[in-house]
Amino acid sequence: MKARINKYSAIAATMLATLKSHANTPAPAKPPPATTRSAAAAPARKPAADNPGVLDERRRFALSMIETGGDDQEIGRAGEVSRYQIMPSVWRHYSDSQRYHDPETSSEVAQQHWTALYNGFKQQAGCEPTDFDMYVLWNTHYGYYAKRGFKPERLNAVVRERAQRFVNLIQRGSA
Numbered sequence: 001m002k003a004r005i006n007k008y009s010a011i012a013a014t015m016l017a018t019l020k021s022h023a024n025t026p027a028p029a030k031p032p033p034a035t036t037r038s039a040a041a042a043p044a045r046k047p048a049a050d051n052p053g054v055l056d057e058r059r060r061f062a063l064s065m066i067e068t069g070g071d072d073q074e075i076g077r078a079g080e081v082s083r084y085q086i087m088p089s090v091w092r093h094y095s096d097s098q099r100y101h102d103p104e105t106s107s108e109v110a111q112q113h114w115t116a117l118y119n120g121f122k123q124q125a126g127c128e129p130t131d132f133d134m135y136v137l138w139n140t141h142y143g144y145y146a147k148r149g150f151k152p153e154r155l156n157a158v159v160r161e162r163a164q165r166f167v168n169l170i171q172r173g174s175a
Contacts, residue, residue, distance in 0.1 A: 052131045053118035055111045059131070060084075062169035063110070063138065066162060072101045082106035086113065114138070125150045135166040 055063070061070075064083040068074035076085050081100035086109060091100070094112040099105040117137040121129040124146055129137070132152065136145050139159055148154035152163075 052129055052134045053115065055107075055114040058170050058173040059114075059134075060107060060110065062166050062173065063135070065169065066135075066166055072103055072106070082109070084110040086110065121145075121150075131167045131170050132163045135163040136160075139163070 052059075064070045067080075067085040068083050070083055072083050074083065074085070075081060078087070080087055081091060083103065084106055086106070088100075090113055091109055094109045095105065097105050097109075114134070117134065118129060121133060121137060125133075133145070133150065136152075136155060136159060139162060145155070152160055155163075
């Protein structure tokens with residue numbers, strides 16, 4: 001347990017240094033969508049740094065660091081794949097590719113799923129989600145948050161803590 005805590009402390013220090021060094025770096029150009037299905041249901045949106053519906057560089061980095069420490073090879077206990085820990089069944093909804101370890105492909109799939117979660121929250125909750133809400137949606141099964149009335153105080157303590165860490169990393173990356 002102590003070794004795991006030390007590992008995550010080192011990862012957190014690396015995350016902060018990287019976030020600060022990349023704060024003003026533009027997002028990489030999107031590769032051609034040859035291996036992914038189009039997100040026809042997702043409306044086109046203009047990226048905005050303060051918009052939780054956009055999985056921008058800060059959010060991608062924070063998400064990957066919390067989920068796997070940025071390890072593209074990581075496979076979760078429930079079979080989640082990629083640095084973002086996406087279930088293969090969810091992955092297949094957005095892509096025919098099995099390039100789970102490729103950062104560009106996993107970022108494309110993650111963005112499409114993030115957008116679907118964002119739109120679903122807006123429709124169900126009737127308001128814009130926060131970064132906290134988005135991480136809860138990402139980290140739990142479909143319907144978990146809705147069954148709890150979208151109330152953070154009704155969440156499992158571990159989920160709530162991880163969501164708060166996600167928010168903290170994003171805020172530190174903005175500073």
